Amino acid sequence: MLLGCIGDDFTGSSDLANTLAKAGMRTVQYSGVPTDPAGADVQAGVVALKSRSIDPQEAIRQSLEALAWLQAQGCEQIFFKYCSTFDSTADGNIGPVADALADALKADNVIVCPAFPGAGRSVYQGYLFVKDALLNESGMENHPLTPMKDANLRRLMAAQSGNSVGHVPAEVVFEGTKAIRARMEAEKAAGHRMLIVDALRDSDLMEIGAAAKGLPLITGGSGVALGLPANFGIAPADVPWTPQNGKTALLSGSCSVATRGQIAYHVARHPSLKIDPADVISGAQTPQATAQWLFENDGLPLAYSSADPADVAAVQEKFGSDTAANAIETFFGQTAVCLAELGVTRILTAGGETSGAVVEALDIQTLEIGPEIDPGVPALRAGDDLVIALKSGNFGAEDYFEKAANVLGQN
């Protein structure tokens, strides 16, 4: 294994795996830290954790365990993948995990770059934009678990990290690899270990990727991985895929703006069942009944708890945000288990935490990476008779669900 990756959620990990696979690396996504060694042909291993919103000490523990496994596979470089919208709180977990990995790897020049221009995320003067809006005006300020109220990455990282935070500005990035590397060295000499790096275009990320050659640790969104495979002499390649026959079901616990648009589009065209969190918590709505409903409806049936910020706030107020999140995630995980038992072969999920809960409940150990559906979302093979796609909350076009089902094999 050449490149070892640690993802703080499951959708984000598949986003990174997609980038690496498209760039030609033989990539496998693992659910949690594997107990067995990786296959000899794997060039990039992505260990998907569900560590984005947990206690920081536990996130550090899991990330260091993943690091130890990746090092045992012979990785030459480690990539810590977090969200392109920097999903975190003042307690973490991006800063604490990046600090712990940097200490373990003795990394003194750590790139911090969530940019993903393909999905509209750019970093300029250390500020994170989502399309034409600052992060804190993009809808992310209403996220149920990690509301992002600031777009200044230097300030966000400084609040979370014990290390000094520096900056490589766009005008240096535009000059290319040598200038980026020189500025990184200068920032290190000035005592800055965590370096926010501006990037607006894929071409910037290619230069940053080249500048990252040989660094023990890189952190960021999937964009900054674009240029890494070339450092290992690997060229882009087609990603093989065998479509899957059978029945499709869709599950969404994502309340993000993009998902809500996709749900409005889907509900107008396909059988859809709205899940009320209060019914989940009281037991009035069960996973078994939901799976049965999905199974009995033809086409692309969807079960969704996705709701707008006011409804989410009301649920959190009534039940507490952790209780509500855990109940809904467990519900979707159990629904997926019932779907698999009923013989559903294509499962589409929306939402990072939701997807993590589903993959863990299905006890899927490894995911083979297939072709890209929309930027950042690949088709995934989970077994001989099961394919899935894990959509990040804010990714995908309006007709994403239809498109995803088609790529997976729906006629």
Ligand SMILES: Nc1ncnc2c1ncn2[C@@H]1O[C@H](COP(=O)(O)OP(=O)(O)O)[C@@H](O)[C@H]1O
């Ligand atoms: N109607 C709802 N009210 C409150 N919380 C909800 C509701 N629907 C889903 N959730 C929770 O909100 C969180 C959404 O996070 P996630 O699945 O990561 O989506 P995204 O990728 O859009 O951030 C999950 O913990 C989910 O269980």
Ligand SMILES: O=C(O)[C@@H](O)C(=O)COP(=O)(O)O
């Ligand atoms: O980098 C990204 O934006 C995604 O890969 C990702 O991590 C998204 O997380 P969720 O929106 O929570 O699915």
